[in-house]
Amino acid sequence: MARSTSTIPFAGTPEQEKRLNDVIHEHLSDKGALMPVLQKAQDIYGYLPIEVQKMIAAGLNVPLEEVYGVATFYSQFSLYPKGKYKISVCLGTACYVKGSGDVFEELSKKLNIKSGECTVDGRFSLDACRCVGACGLAPVLTVNDEVYGKVTVDDIDTILAKYMD
């Protein structure tokens, strides 16, 4: 199985590390501290790379594998950073029936990343999501807060071009 470490270099700051250590310290005596610490760590760093998970493992004195096991069990956690432009493709029922699966596949191919990952230049990240509440516009994708409806595979180049500043 391919290693799941991010190819984007870790750029944590001393301030972030201090905040994480404070969080760990705060939860040290709690039973089940791992979940809240992971949640707050993701708030601090935006994602949970190996460097952050190692700090949590050492701080809470639990094996790194246990931290990773929990981080990969819950979909709220991400091992990869989010891009400057976060693309979410709705794979909910209505959008899927209207062909959002093809849109997702095409984006994945064009950006050369899998679901949850970020491009090497940090520009785009790609996620699948479930229903943004705009089924009438299916299939739908969002880029940060911008919503695109009735998207087809042919629209993808035009959409991506808007963010190539």
Added chain:
Amino acid sequence: MENVNLKINGISVSAPKDATILEAARLAGINIPTLCYLKDVNQIGACRMCLVEVKGARSFAAACVQPVGEGMEVYTNTPALRRSRKNTLELILSTHDKKCLSCSRSGDCELQRLSREYGVDDNKYTGENPHYELDDSAAHMIRDNNKCILCRRCVGACAAQGIGVIGPNRRGFASHIGCAFEMDLADTSCVSCGQCIIACPTGALYEKDDTEKVFAALGDPDKFVVVQTAPAVRAALGESFGMPIGTNVEGKMVAALRRLGFDKVFDTNFSADLTIMEEANEFIERVQNGGKLPLITSCSPGWVKFCEHYYEDFIDNLSSCKSPQQMFGAIAKTYYAEKIGVDPKNMYVVSVMPCTAKKFEHGRDNQAAAGVDDVDAVLTTRELASMIKRAGLMFEYLPDEEYDQPLGIATGAGVIFGATGGVMEAALRTAVETLTGEELTGDALNFTEVRGTKGIKEATYKVGDLDVKVAVASGLKNARQLLDDIRAGRANYHFVEIMACPGGCVNGGGQPIQPASVRNNTDIRALRAKVLYDEDASLPLRKSHDNPVIKELYDTYLEKPGSHKAHEILHTTYVKRGL
């Protein structure tokens, strides 16, 4: 303990209040099938094989976790339960790589046995099948997740060792057992103890098979092939041939090795005696010259690797002695090769070990006394059994034969190395005589306080003017506790023995695999250890320094324990490995 009364399949049973239904059923002579449950290792009620009907309950209960209750009525063998278990097996098999014909566990696989018992249709559910690449990165083992049933017994075994480098990753259909960030096992702080292998109910985990390598050496006319067998192998090899647990098969094993074609059949018990000479000397020197204490034994390569990863600050406490396996290879390729006029380059040393970490150990740095590797190939007890079967040797009908001389001569001190406390006891026999100058005889030879399968044992012995405080730990979780106590100043010892596997080498990761149905109800460690203590008691020589070959080795070659030459050949170094 208070008892409660219940009925299982209409049979009245009285069971301890804290027993599970599974344990109570056993008292009534009823076996409930299990897959994920393994006593002391994994109790999570996940696999759903042990489901039973409890009268009045709204659904089936998992017998491995459900406690008994007063007046409870339990049924273990109803048509609904048989259907449920069969269906569970068929669902497990829907993503299982059903390659039984070539599987190392075929014949002693728990999944295979239950599938046969329940008459499953192994093709009932077909659909998407995940494919996993083998992880063969580690020196000692392979993980094949295509045969994994996600029972988590390996995860429990790793956690019970206080290590935890494997666990369940991701969720749902993507769940699989692996390492953090999907790292290769070799890139983690795995210590190679192999406790996960002997916990696995299927063929998902197995040692790296070196039998063909050894057969090739045996068939090479230019090679002088020498074999050594560790103490604990004789206490368990018979299990692979249907003999009861706790049968000593030393004589038949020697006969089998000779018939396999080894030029000389020698005993690691000999080099265990040699280890004691060097280690007792090291201990006395450290005590007399203010050296680093406690001295900690270095025979168990799983423990040594654990120390190098997790307790780097204790590396200087480790004895610099090579392990008996490596000392054997070193002496075979120097002293013995010179004696018989064989070029060490043409000598091929094979070890048979109860251990998977020995496969890692023989590739370590600084283990090449004659300029070539001390040991060329390491087989587990299981691999030796497989070679004996492949060679068509009818093991149970073989005569009892004796080891070859000179490296097959050993004392009772050497044989007890295979059980927790054995190295300590052997070392004490020599250290006490050396320090006091008085001969130990009879009961004084038995240091019974350090015997037994308890995880941590402590004792104080008066040796001359000194109160020698010793401790023995087996199982790395116990080692953690002991080392944490020493580090924090809560405990203070002169001499500590640590073995990686719970119970010592007799319960090593390379020993014949006993299914959960046996392990849940039998103390295998104690039965196998008894073989070694019985052999020790029956031998005329029970102190390493009384071994005549050892005496000659020092008189004619090494000069004295701890000499410059002994250091060059018999001692080694350690490295900090980090986490």
